[in-house]
Amino acid sequence: MTVRERTQAFEAQFLSSKAVLSAxxxxxxxxxxxxxxxxxxxxxxxxxxxxxxxxxxxxxxxxxxxxxxxxxxxxxxxxxxxxxxxxxxxxxxxxxxxxxxxxxxxxxxxxxxxxxxxxxxxxxxxxxxxxxxxxxxxxxxxxxxxxxxxxxxxxxxxxxxxxxxxxxxxxxxxxxxxxxxxxxxxxxxxxxxxxxxxxxxxxxxxxxxxxxxxxxxxxxxxxxxxxxxxxxxxxxxxxxxxxxxxxxxxxxxxxxxTNPKAKSEEGKAIALIQHLYCHFVMHPDKLPGEFAVIRDRDGGERAALDYIAGMSDQYAVQIFEALYVPKRWSI
Missing domain, CATH: 1.10.3210.10 (Hypothetical protein af1432)
Structure with a gap:
């Protein structure tokens, strides 16, 4: 018996009759x-x-x-x-x-x-x-x-x-x-x-x-x-x-x-997410390359959703700043 088969034999012997056996x-x-x-x-x-x-x-x-x-x-x-x-x-x-x-x-x-x-x-x-x-x-x-x-x-x-x-x-x-x-x-x-x-x-x-x-x-x-x-x-x-x-x-x-103290920044977060969504729906060519297949297969709106939903908090803020916050001038 393989290790997997021994494990599955153990499941059959010791798990409840209501359990899902991996086999x-x-x-x-x-x-x-x-x-x-x-x-x-x-x-x-x-x-x-x-x-x-x-x-x-x-x-x-x-x-x-x-x-x-x-x-x-x-x-x-x-x-x-x-x-x-x-x-x-x-x-x-x-x-x-x-x-x-x-x-x-x-x-x-x-x-x-x-x-x-x-x-x-x-x-x-x-x-x-x-x-x-x-x-x-x-x-x-x-x-x-x-x-x-x-x-x-x-x-x-x-x-x-x-x-x-x-x-x-x-x-x-x-x-x-x-x-x-x-x-x-x-x-x-x-x-x-x-x-x-x-x-x-x-x-x-x-x-x-x-x-x-x-x-x-x-x-x-x-x-x-x-x-x-x-x-x-x-x-x-x-x-x-x-x-x-x-x-x-x-x-x-x-x-x-729903406590205003705990949720004081949520309005900003919602606005940030929605701005990003609208931006990438309007500019689907700006989506990262791995989302091009999704854009071509399922449309720009679906690709924008997938991209933004996958972001971390920090990355969403970083992308927003890159798009909407002016940078200092440097030579």
Whole structure:
């Protein structure tokens, strides 16, 4: 037996009957020869981890725009925290950890610069519409590797596409990622908001504290334990924990996600993104060479969307300055 075959035999013997076995994957759009060492889901995880879009996440906003201090989350650290929470849940439920991790690492590859402000900016200005989860699928299918895509398995793509809203993923592993994403971002956003002086721990309502806990660690522990205790045919929280978790999300929406202090620069970010989009739609010949194929195949608007969505915060500002900010005269 190869190493991969031993791993797949282990999966068949020890994973839950509700788990997706890597040997049973629905496969890839372009069939490939099997790897002797890694299962298909392990290969997907590695492809995502080594792709360019994943590396760019380190310079993309999570909640606080381009924070100057080191300890605020970025889109990359958020992704790693999601993967950690999701793997803990998957292991406890005897689901496929490799599939869960691959979806986790790929779920935000299509996120724009400046977080959800950038996403709203592109959705408002583009007739193509824009969502970060559809863009994440586009990244892995059409943009990475000079347009060839990563050729991921069906299960990973399905989990990435359905990780946030609308219809749930077809696999329990994908549903784990969807809930782990919410568990991670709400709790680390609380910590970042406290660090930024936007929120105090004691501002959180007492009933939420009583049920979920009074610290990030306590809340994540409560939520993960509740998922493990109550998930059978689907992935869910216990009723009281779900109620207070929803209350916490509403509280964060009111106190942080729409807080003028935390979002004071978003208007500028939206204007910057929309100016860049309009510029490259009007001047598609100015797009970098790797987007020429997209421009010729899918049109200038689609190419402009792909280019801007892939930018880091810093790169978007750099391009804007090069286009619109006058430079000092020098001889």
């Amino acid at each position: 049973d994957t629905k496969g890839r759009e372009r069939p490939e020869e099997e790897c002797p060492l890694r299962t298909p889901f392990q290969r997907d995880r590695d492809r995502i981890l080594h792709c360019k879009a994943f590396r760019r996440l380190k310079h993309k906003t999570q909640v606080f725009l381009s924070p100057e201090k080191d300890h605020y989350r970025t889109r990359l650290t958020h992704t790693l925290e999601v993967a950690q929470v999701a793997r803990t849940i998957a292991r406890a439920l005897q689901l496929n950890e490799d599939l869960t991790e691959a979806i986790s690492l790929g779920h935000d590859l299509g996120h724009t610069p400046f977080g959800h402000a950038g996403e709203r900016a592109l959705r408002q200005v583009s007739p193509c519409g824009f969502t970060h989860y559809d863009q994440s699928v586009r990244v892995v299918q059409k943009l990475e590797k000079e347009g060839r895509g990563l050729n991921l398995t069906w299960e990973v793509i399905n989990g990435i596409e359905r990780h946030t809203t609308g219809e749930e993923a077809s696999t329990l592993e994908g549903r784990v990622v969807r809930l782990a994403d919410r568990i991670a971002y709400i709790n680390h956003d609380i910590e970042d908001a406290i660090r930024g002086g936007v929120l105090r721990e004691e501002d959180i309502p007492e009933e939420i504290h009583r049920v979920l806990g009074r610290s990030r660690t306590q809340r994540i522990t409560t939520l993960v334990n509740s998922v493990v205790e109550h998930s059978v045919d689907t992935i869910c929280l216990g009723d009281e924990v779900q109620k207070q978790f929803d209350q916490l999300h509403s509280f964060m929406f009111d106190q942080v996600y």
